Amino acid sequence: MNGYFITFEGGEGSGKSSILKSAEKKLADLGFDVLATREPGGIEIAEKIRDIILNPAHTAMDARTEALLLAAARRQHLTEKVLPALAEGKVVLCDRFVDSSLAYQGFARGLGIEEVFTVNRFAIQDLMPDMTLFFDIEPKKGLARIAENKDRERNRLDLENIRFHEQVYEAYQYLMSKFPDRIQVINADQSFEQVESDAVKYIGSYLNNK
Numbered sequence: 452m453n454g455y456f457i458t459f460e461g462g463e464g465s466g467k468s469s470i471l472k473s474a475e476k477k478l479a480d481l482g483f484d485v486l487a488t489r490e491p492g493g494i495e496i497a498e499k500i501r502d503i504i505l506n507p508a509h510t511a512m513d514a515r516t517e518a519l520l521l522a523a524a525r526r527q528h529l530t531e532k533v534l535p536a537l538a539e540g541k542v543v544l545c546d547r548f549v550d551s552s553l554a555y556q557g558f559a560r561g562l563g564i565e566e567v568f569t570v571n572r573f574a575i576q577d578l579m580p581d582m583t584l585f586f587d588i589e590p591k592k593g594l595a596r597i598a599e600n601k602d603r604e605r606n607r608l609d610l611e612n613i614r615f616h617e618q619v620y621e622a623y624q625y626l627m628s629k630f631p632d633r634i635q636v637i638n639a640d641q642s643f644e645q646v647e648s649d650a651v652k653y654i655g656s657y658l659n660n661k
């Protein structure tokens with residue numbers, strides 16, 4: 452039996468990572484066999500690549516190097532963790548996947564969405580998510596949420612200016628129009644409980660209709 456690959460996408464401060472953790476628990480309580488993971492990272496080799504990519508000291512990193520490292524981390528995570536879990540029939544919830552590269556590196560970094568997709572096709576061999584949730588919040592509001600959370604570490608991409616994050620947001624709007632059947636929008640500018648309940652509702656009804 453094949454599992455289901457569900458990805459969570461959004462800008463900084465959209466709350467998607469916390470929602471993913473609680474959705475994992477809620478879906479497990481509903482009887483689904485769930486695995487939660489994240490990108491870049493999720494397994495040892497990819498977590499090491501993550502440290503290189505996100506280290507705020509690495510200001511010299513070239514945009515193409517960044518895109519290639521992300522694709523390399525993605526490849527290793529996919530073959531070592533995601534594909535085996537899907538083969539076991541699990542529901543895999545992944546915090547970020549290829550759409551993040553298209554939005555951040557393809558559009559905000561200016562490398563070109565199609566160019567970055569080409570590099571990523573080599574890494575993922577056409578394995579696209581079955582469903583993607585986009586956690587929608589205006590970049591300004593998302594960044595304000597991060598600023599309030601003093602405990603949160605600032606990574607190299609968090610430190611980009613507001614214009615960069617607005618471009619990320621714009622790119623996600625484009626991706627939603629390009630993949631309307633795959634990407635579901637969730638209003639992330641609501642209480643945690645409401646966003647969580649919307650996310651679990653969408654995933655639950657998707658899985659129950661399969």
Ligand code: TYD
Nearest residue numbers: 462463468490491521547551552555608609
């Ligand atoms: P993380 O702390 O996990 O942030 P978030 O909670 O926003 O997901 O850091 C991941 C960062 O890496 C985030 O700023 C987005 C960026 N990123 C890319 O630029 N491209 C990618 O392909 C991926 C997976 C992440």
